[in-house]
């Protein structure tokens with residue numbers, strides 16, 4: 001088996017996911033660029049390789065069982081294991097998202113990718129992660145999924161627009177992260193949720209105030225936790241995010 005740490009970043013063809021792949025690659029890791037579109041995937045892999053990253057393309061649609069199974073088989077063949085999984089792929093789900101007028105399909109889309117997609121990919125990759133000496137799983141969540149911040153004092157109520165799909169999907173993802181941590185306690189697998197902060201990407205029409213590189217920092221930190229690091233937590237650059 002290769003000595004080089006091997007990671008998979010989902011939704012790595014652009015935005016924060018691309019910068020997570022670049023950041024992990026800069027550590028000398030071998031990085032699988034999970035992306036559903038062949039052209040966008042190849043462009044990202046080429047760009048990463050040009051920057052010196054040991055990147056390889058992983059065809060991956062997190063909403064598709066067969067695609068995820070094929071991605072797991074690719075890691076099985078390439079390394080026989082997976083050290084780090086970053087579940088970064090995410091969607092808004094559609095608009096509008098005001099609760100009283102939201103199309104249920106919008107909710108379904110957000111949950112299908114942001115929650116069920118994470119479960120699907122994680123469970124497919126777990127047999128490979130279990131073969132790693134120090135497996136890490138990072139779920140890219142958002143502070144808009146923090147119920148505490150959503151119900152906090154006026155300043156904190158500004159956390160994101162009204163959202164009956166995207167924000168609750170991240171709350172759901174946080175809850176699922178806790179359940180994984182409970183089941184995996186006693187193993188060497190650390191699983192945590194991270195919030196990148198409001199980052200300028202396609203997801204928000206580039207209105208975010210942080211760069212994708214800044215947004216990637218928390219995932220890189222959680223991907224490189226020491227063996228005695230936390231599990232079942234929710235973190236941003238400044239520290240713990242309240243549930």
Ligand SMILES: NC(=O)c1ccc[n+]([C@@H]2O[C@H](COP(=O)([O-])OP(=O)(O)OC[C@H]3O[C@@H](n4cnc5c(N)ncnc54)[C@H](OP(=O)(O)O)[C@@H]3O)[C@@H](O)[C@H]2O)c1
Pocket residue numbers: 010011012013014015016017034035036037040060061062063087088089090091113117140141142143195196197198199200201202203204208
């Ligand atoms: N930007 C922010 O301010 C912010 C704040 C908090 C949390 N986050 C979270 O950070 C993560 C990355 O977001 P981003 O801002 O970088 O957004 P982005 O630029 O829109 O990138 C999203 C990535 O997810 C991929 N993706 C979507 N659905 C997928 C699917 N079914 N299968 C595989 N890949 C899929 C996209 O691929 P395509 O190119 O094929 O669409 C793209 O690579 C998301 O989980 C998001 O919720 C972002």
